[in-house]
Amino acid sequence: MSYMRRTAAASILFIALTACSLPARASAQEILWDAYGVPHIRGETLEEVSWAFGWAQAQSHGSLLLRLYGQARGRAAEYWGAQFVDSDRWVRVNGIPERARAWVEQADPEERTVIEWFVAGINEYAEQHPDLIDPAMRVILPVTPEDVLAHAQRVVHFTFVASPEL
Numbered sequence: 788m789s790y791m792r793r794t795a796a797a798s799i800l801f802i803a804l805t806a807c808s809l810p811a812r813a814s815a816q817e818i819l820w821d822a823y824g825v826p827h828i829r830g831e832t833l834e835e836v837s838w839a840f841g842w843a844q845a846q847s848h849g850s851l852l853l854r855l856y857g858q859a860r861g862r863a864a865e866y867w868g869a870q871f872v873d874s875d876r877w878v879r880v881n882g883i884p885e886r887a888r889a890w891v892e893q894a895d896p897e898e899r900t901v902i903e904w905f906v907a908g909i910n911e912y913a914e915q916h917p918d919l920i921d922p923a924m925r926v927i928l929p930v931t932p933e934d935v936l937a938h939a940q941r942v943v944h945f946t947f948v949a950s951p952e953l
Contacts, residue, residue, distance in 0.1 A: 818843050833897070834904045841908025845920075849913060853924035859937035860884055866926050878937075881945055887937035902932040 816830035816839045826843035830836035844852055857863045861878035863871035878884070891899065910929045913920050920928075927934070 834900060837901045837904035838908040838911075841905035841910075842912045843908075844905075845909040845912035846916075849909075849916075849919060850921035850924045852909065853913075853920065853927040853930070855938050855942075856930055856934040857924070857927045859887075859934060859941045860927075867923060877945065878941060883937050883940050883945070884933065887933040887940060890936045890940075891932045899932070902935055906930050906932055906935060 816828065816835040818839050819827045819829075821827060824847065826840070826847070828836050828839045828843065830839055854863075854867075857866050858871065858874055859878065861875045861884055864875045891902070894902065906929075913925070913928050913930075917925065
């Protein structure tokens, strides 16, 4: 096979694989999954990498991610039932949603950009693959930057540092 034919065949294969794994707008970045399911992300800009990381998180754990964001909003009982009342009360008493909003407002431009592009990747994945997201979790969509910071706060500060079980 000639060099030109090999190059053309490789180009067509690359385009076909890329089109199947990422939306057209993601052409400047790449997500490669290793044998352990770990995404290895390449991109030309911080925005591209952040977006691809959001996409990869949604692809790997979309329904779980949305459930955790719903809990971090302090609205899980509203979404999924009374078994979440205590968790919601804990989130609200500790001011997690309000603090998350303040953190987004106070974030420097680069931090805010990273979070916004990460969120955009999650939301775009969920939009393009609704069949892969548990229907009960779709109520969380669209995800917001506040959701990401509320979840981080809930996990770090109020699960490991000041857990109600401690």
